[in-house]
Amino acid sequence: MFTGIIEATARVQESGNGCLSIERPKAFSDIRIGNSIAVAGVCLTIKKLNKKCIQFDVVSETLRRTTLGLYKEGDTVNLERAMKADGRLDGHIVQGHVEGIGEVVSVSTSSPRPPPPENRPYPSIPRPLPPREEGGAQNNGWIKESTPKNILLYARTMRKNPTEAEEVLWKRLRNDALGARFRRQYPLGGRILDFYAPIIRLGIEVDGGIHLTKEAQEDDSFRSQYLADDHHVSILRFSNKEILEHTNHVVSKINAYIQKHTHSLPPVEEGLGMEGPRVEMNIAVPSALLQNIIPKGSITIDGVSLTVAHIQDNEISIALIPHTIENTTLGILQKGDQVNIETDILARYAQKQKA
Incomplete structure (x- = not known):
């Protein structure tokens, strides 16, 4: 049984x-x-x-x-x-x-995707982001974009094998320690956020050495702008070195953002918890x-x-x-x-x- x-x-x-x-x-x-x-x-x-x-x-x-x-x-x-x-x-x-x-x-979400800003079409999305056809307009609203299976599986693998910096930061974020519930390796918009708090739409990215190149930094900048425009998500970025050597300072920055953006939040609907839809x-x-x-x-x-x-x-x-x-x-x-x-x-x- x-x-x-x-x-x-x-x-x-x-x-x-x-x-x-x-x-x-x-x-x-x-x-x-x-x-x-x-x-x-x-x-x-x-x-x-x-x-x-x-x-x-x-x-x-x-x-x-x-x-x-x-x-x-x-x-x-x-x-x-x-x-x-x-x-x-x-x-x-x-x-x-x-x-x-x-x-x-x-398969659908209980909350519709927010409409795009007026007269501002969403930017084109480079690979490996999903094509726009996956999230077309329907009934004057926006339907949820399906997440490719390979991205979901990759997110699970990353969640099981965190980097040292990710593990250190997760210990400070888990169990609603800062007043907002974070989720690890969260698929969103065809990419994977290292940490994400749905209740305040805050993503945290932990950047390793590969993010030091000019090309990688331009891609990071485009990615952050896309998430802001398309998903109304704000991104905080920290390097591995910052997290490992100045953990308290990093946590203070995150906490300051959370305090600033949670004081006016509406009460959570009973039964949904802090995860939302x-x-x-x-x-x-x-x-x-x-x-x-x-x-x-x-x-x-x-x-x-x-x-x-x-x-x-x-x-x-x-x-x-x-x-x-x-x-x-x-x-x-x-x-x-x-x-x-x-x-x-x-x-x-x-x-x-x-x-």
């Missing part, structure tokens, strides 16, 4: 011929051959393992009912070890028995599963325990908080992607009794 609280993500190393091999997360040091692991929501039994790899057998029925047969080398999957009897049930009861495959219909996703599910899905009930998507916000016809709406976006594969889903669906076992038993 599982809980739907993802413990790690890992890359697929090999897939095919009834076999699935994935990277072994460092946190999974206690697993043994014969143990069960939920892989993208599918309960699988460990066949072989070593320090770097976990291998499973995948039967034809599993391939038919789930998305496991679609994974290729390099793809990322959600992982959860089986729940211990004395563990906390932070999600809901998940069996790992996928009932069907759903399809992502739409959530990502909302609509998923089409097999019609046979709808009888076991209710508004505000639980559902498992690719192994993640989620709450159903709304149901319309054969589509369900779910909301993804920043933690889920950053720590699971749901953050990189796009329209047309397929996902594993498992409905709430309690709803299934209730439906069986009713019948």
Whole structure:
């Protein structure tokens, strides 16, 4: 049995011929051959393992009912070890028995993108920024630009492997230490900010030696201007040397900016915390599963325990908080992607009794 609280993500190393091999997360040091692991929501039994790899057998029925047969080398999957009897049930009861495959219909943000300044078109965006077509106008507003999967994956990698200067500064920023919640390696506008505080739209960039060249400085200047014009984000830049040798001075500068820009902020809406907007996703599910899905009930998507916000016809709406976006594969889903669906076992038993 599982809980739907993802413990790690890992890359697929090999897939095919009834076999699935994935990277072994460092946190999974206690697993043994014969143990069960939920892989993208599918309960699988460990066949072989070593320090770097976990291998499973995948039967034809599993391939038919789930998305496991679609994974290729390099793809990322959600992982959860089986729940211990004395563990906390932070999600809901998940069996790992996928009932069907759903399809992502739409992905959107709960707050519209602000319109561009009057008579000021956004500047052209050099690579690797996404093309303008990804964020065109719609219904007199602006829709959210989708973030390329490679950028999201790269951001996760950078978050797991910070530089010395980034680690030092993060210790001073984390846990709302300065009165604003910062997030590390935050994808925005096709680039990745080292630190970002959504509540005040403040980005902090930690610049290494490569930023000393004239070309790099011009690119940094353009990038800061683009973020200001296009996303209304202010940037504070510090060198590695400044952070490592004058940490208190750097923190004082950041704190001064925060104090100046937080005194007039409106109160945070209940339930949203300081992170602000959530990502909302609509998923089409097999019609046979709808009888076991209710508004505000639980559902498992690719192994993640989620709450159903709304149901319309054969589509369900779910909301993804920043933690889920950053720590699971749901953050990189796009329209047309397929996902594993498992409905709430309690709803299934209730439906069986009713019948």
